[in-house]
Amino acid sequence: MGDLLVDLQKCTRCGFCQDVCPTYKAELNEGSVARGRLKLAKMIEEGKYRWDRDSKLHKHINDCLLCGACVSNCPGSIPVSEVMIKARQKINKQSGTDLFYKVAYKGALSDQKKLKLGRNFMRLYQITGVKRLVTATGILKAIPPLKVMEERMPEVPKKTFFEMLPDLVVQLQNPKYKVAYFCGCATNSFFGDVGAATVKVLQKLNCQVYAPTVECCGEPHKGAGDLEEAKRLAKRNIDIFFNEKNFDFIITDCATCGSALKNYKRLLGDDIAYQMKAEQFSAAVYDLNQFIVYKTDALENISAIDNQEITVTYHDPCHLVRGQKISEAPREILKKIPSVVLVEMEDTNSCCGGAGSYGFTHHRLSKKFLQNKMEKVKATGANCLATCCPACMMQLGYGIRSEQLNMKLVHPVQLLDKALLQTIADQKVEG
């Protein structure tokens, strides 16, 4: 990451960021746009104010979605998200991390056992009738953060991805590639079916899949300004994969994980022991869509799904479209399925407000962004909404439930799994 003051001084105050910044459009406040945020950070850095969690200035730094929309519109390409992360790092140093970070990130995401415990607790709450009872009493209205969490939480499936894994992986006779699948925390916990479709599709494409249990990719910790924890997790993940060197690519179906893993080389760029390994690691990472479209012939062996027309609209996750500059590959997949009609929504690459845990920490603002997004989704008349990030899936799923829409929510790989003519049995080791 570059020098903070150098980046802050690059802003020419042209205001082009106003046109694209979701928080500015929602708040119409100079403190809620890149230009204002950079000015505040500069004043604090020059000693006019203190980096302090309780100060009102902190709110402006903390409200940034890190969506990167301003960066694409900024003539100086100022890395605003990186500047905000640095600013948050300084605030943490001055005032410590907040309670949400301590519980959800350092507590659960940094410790897969605790994350699983929390997930299982949530599932029990949903399926045992406790949720119905709590809803009927209206007790959660008195505890707004819990009400928000309950409202936004998707239906927790019976099994995690890693619990499904032993029944998914098969040994192939002559695999074309050996691939390591990085299944992130949210996909594992809440969208195991996406992970299962990923493994099945990769196997149908004659890839031998190896899916180790991994640590969180570290992107949430980085976004919250805890770069040390993000680095610790990155090193753990590098060690996990490099202990098993026998693969050609590292593949992930999660936009956020993909963006984080490809950035390990920058994150660990000044770590003498890890910089080389991090470079090799990041160079091996492929987004699943990118891998399918550019490294396989999957799209030549495709059929209609159940001979039924599905009208799909696609939402670009920030971490895919701006974080990795990938927008065409998922569309290629959708367009190649004969029974799928892709209808583009307006502003398809504007942030849905999911942004990691933004929905939980900034419910009011996040809901505004979601309502805008859902208006665009509804205008397409689609009966299926596709995207490639579990945080977006959580947010858009909340939108679908809130609006009571009769609409499926999928990762493109789930449709491809149904449309691929190739079967795993074609590839499997006989006997």
Ligand code: SF4
């Ligand atoms: S677009 Fe870039 S240079 Fe222009 S005001 Fe915004 S941050 Fe500053």
Ligand code: SF4
């Ligand atoms: S990263 Fe997104 S929310 Fe933050 S200032 Fe830029 S456009 Fe606005």
